[in-house]
Amino acid sequence: MAKIHPIRPTPPVEDQEPSFDLHERAMDNLRFIRDTMERAGSFTALSGWGQVVIGVAGLLGAWVAARQVSPENWLATWSSAAVVSVLIGVLTTAMKARAARMPMLSGAGRKFMLSLAPPLVAGALLTIFLFRAGLPSLLPGMWMLLYGAGIITAGAFSVSAVPVMGLCFMVFGAGALMSPASWGDAWMAAGFGGLHVIFGFYIARRHGG
Known part of the structure; x- marks a missing residue:
């Protein structure tokens, strides 16, 4: 009598996903990881040496502004110093970001700039x-208060020294508003000059230039 072998069920064949689907999923995962890291990262490309140069420009601006005899020339001096300082800051930060291969216009860099811009525009x-209202004596305090507020908010996306510098600017701004008008340039020299130099050296030494 012939031996009958039991029929074993054939295991189901799993459907195989096309390779291009796996590639798309991998790319989606990489994009998600990259976006998450950009959102969580800190903008460390702020140039400490650039801040030192800005501080020197601030000290020079205070020296020149204090020797002006008209409010118009005084304002023109500080306006020129502000433009020069912005250009120095952008250029040196761009150089540091490029060396570190860190984008300035995306992730933490974009948030840093978007947080800093509104207070500067308001100022x-x-x-x-x-100035048109005949109140130039209020400008030094207002400038430092708004600049400090912008540095604090932008510093949330940068190294810890940045918001501390912003807080110091706000303290100096409050001091300028409560002091005699003749002290305005001295407060500006201490703030836009001294604070930038001190914190610039600290950032340069602790965060790579």
């Missing part, structure tokens, strides 16, 4: 109206 507009 520029208030400068026009306060």
Whole structure:
């Protein structure tokens, strides 16, 4: 009598996904990881040496502004110093970001700049109206208060020394508003000059230039 072998069920064949689907999923995962890291990362490309140079420009601006005899020339001096300082900051930070291969216009860098810009724009507009109103003595305190506020908010996306510097600017701004008008240039020299030099050296030594 012939031996009957039991019929074993054939295991089901698993459907294989096309290789291009796996590639798309891998790319989606990489994009998610990259975006997450950009959102969580800190903007460390702020140039400490650039801040030192800005501080020197601030000290020079205070020296020149204190020797002006008209409010118009005084404002023109500080406006020129502000433009020069912005250019120095952008250029040196771009150089450091490029060396570190860190994008300035995406992730933490973009958030840093977007957080800093509104207080600076507000300061520029208030400068026009306060000067036209005959209140130039309020400008040093207002400038440092708004600049400090912008540095604090932008510093949330940068190294810890940055928001501390912003807080110091706000303290100096409050001091300038409560002091005699003749002290304005001295407060500006201490703030835009001294604070930038001190924190610039610290950032340069602790965070690579």
